Amino acid sequence: MDDQHWFNSEKEVCNSFVPFYDQYSTDAYYYEESSRYLNKVGDTGISPMQWYTWLGLSIMVLIEAAGFAYVLAGFTIQDGSESIQIQAAIGIALLISVLLVGFTHAMGGELYRNQQIGKVRLQWNHDPKKPGVISPDLNVGLKSKTNSLDDAEPSWKQIANRLAKTNAGFTKSWMMSIITIAFISIVAVGATYVRGQVLEKLAIEEISGHEQEGMGSVFAIEDPFAESAPAELTSYNKEAENKAFKDAIDAHKRGGWMTFIMLAVIFAAMQAYSIYLGFKTTFSGKESAAAYKATYKFPNVNSYKEYYAAKQANVEQVAQSVLAHLQSKLAIRAHKHSGEQHVIHAANHPSSRNFTNYYKLRLLKNSEAPVVIPSQQHGFQPVTQPAAPQVQQAPQVQQVQQAQPVIQPGVQPEPKEVLVSDAFLSDVDIIQKVKNNELDGLTDEQIVKALKAINNEAKPETAEERLARLQQQAMSS
Structure with a gap:
């Protein structure tokens, strides 16, 4: 996972x-x-x-x-x-x-x-x-x-x-x-x-x-009592017969x-x-x-877009059906074979892990992300904002100041102005929404920053890792 x-x-x-x-x-x-x-x-x-x-x-x-x-x-x-x-x-x-x-x-x-x-x-x-x-x-x-x-x-x-x-x-x-x-x-x-x-x-x-x-057969026997026709008549008949045959x-x-x-x-x-x-x-x-292949079926551009949108919807429907079948099996298997609560919780709550969200995350990961959210030590900390002079408000967008409640010695945060909407979300809230695949209402820049911060976070210690660490401490002491 x-x-x-x-x-x-x-x-x-x-x-x-x-x-x-x-x-x-x-x-x-x-x-x-x-x-x-x-x-x-x-x-x-x-x-x-x-x-x-x-x-x-x-x-x-x-x-x-x-x-x-x-x-x-x-x-x-x-x-x-x-x-x-x-x-x-x-x-x-x-x-x-x-x-x-x-x-x-x-x-x-x-x-x-x-x-x-x-x-x-x-x-x-x-x-x-x-x-x-x-x-x-x-x-x-x-x-x-x-x-x-x-x-x-x-x-x-x-x-x-x-x-x-x-x-x-x-x-x-x-x-x-x-x-x-x-x-x-x-x-x-x-x-x-x-x-x-x-x-x-x-x-x-x-x-x-x-x-x-x-010509007849050489073995033919002539009838001695038969009367023979005159030779001239026989010759004439043969010529006529041959001529008729050749004409045919x-x-x-x-x-x-x-x-x-x-x-x-x-x-x-x-x-x-x-x-x-x-x-x-x-x-x-x-x-x-x-x-020709792109145009011959469609009288206008709207029918062209609707046709391929329907094709994409069919693929998405089949993909989601296969994914849902897999997720139901994962939930059963997690209950039987996994003792980690976060795995069981993820297997039992797959609603946000659908094909559409995966495709969006894939596009975001493949895009360039030059901006990196700053992090401190092993975990992500909200960006510290010092006091700043009041700034004139714009319609529906205002400049706010965010201060870190505890500032470590030696760390001097740089002043930074953050533009937020009326429904303000902190960086921690954004990261939590991305972890839960709740991408609605978030901009691409916010999601990319949160992904970078998640990658920089320290992995939580599992039960097996904790047991191994305690055993190591027991053996050394």
């Missing part, structure tokens, strides 16, 4: 909830600056693509890729069974789908960023006070609270200060666009070609099988090729739609995602 009567287990419980409480510690400044950040960079109105959009787009691309992935699996694993080829087709389709979705989204973001760069360069060219080069100010940022650093700058400068992934010359980049278009073209043309070759192979096999059927095969091939071309067009259109989604859902600013 420390000087403020907090048990170590209580502090451990409170410390475990402090990070979650700090996570929802926000202010109106961050909300307002986040909105201004999006306005300056031009990302207002952009929303990132939601998970269900990602899922739907991935499923559509996967369905499109599954068809030609099965055809490719037949060529990659020619000696494999049907089951193995199906598994290979699923793997190839997943690989192609992931690459296509990633590349197209990146290309859409690159196109939007190039649009922003073009806007900056256009305004820069028409600015009569333009500098020689476009050099973004890296000191401007949202989290660093320097978003207002360029308020007096032109709009093109404000956009340039916040754009992400720009090169040294502040020019457009087409790398992802070239890679994506090349990959889409290779997949579309390659898949169509492979499908077409499979179609040609099937047509050749059909024609070959038909010709073998027309050609029609089938033309239909197959047109189907494959339509599938390629649908595939390309789907990739164009994916690029469009990337263009509309990608932020161009370096901290636009964080600014």
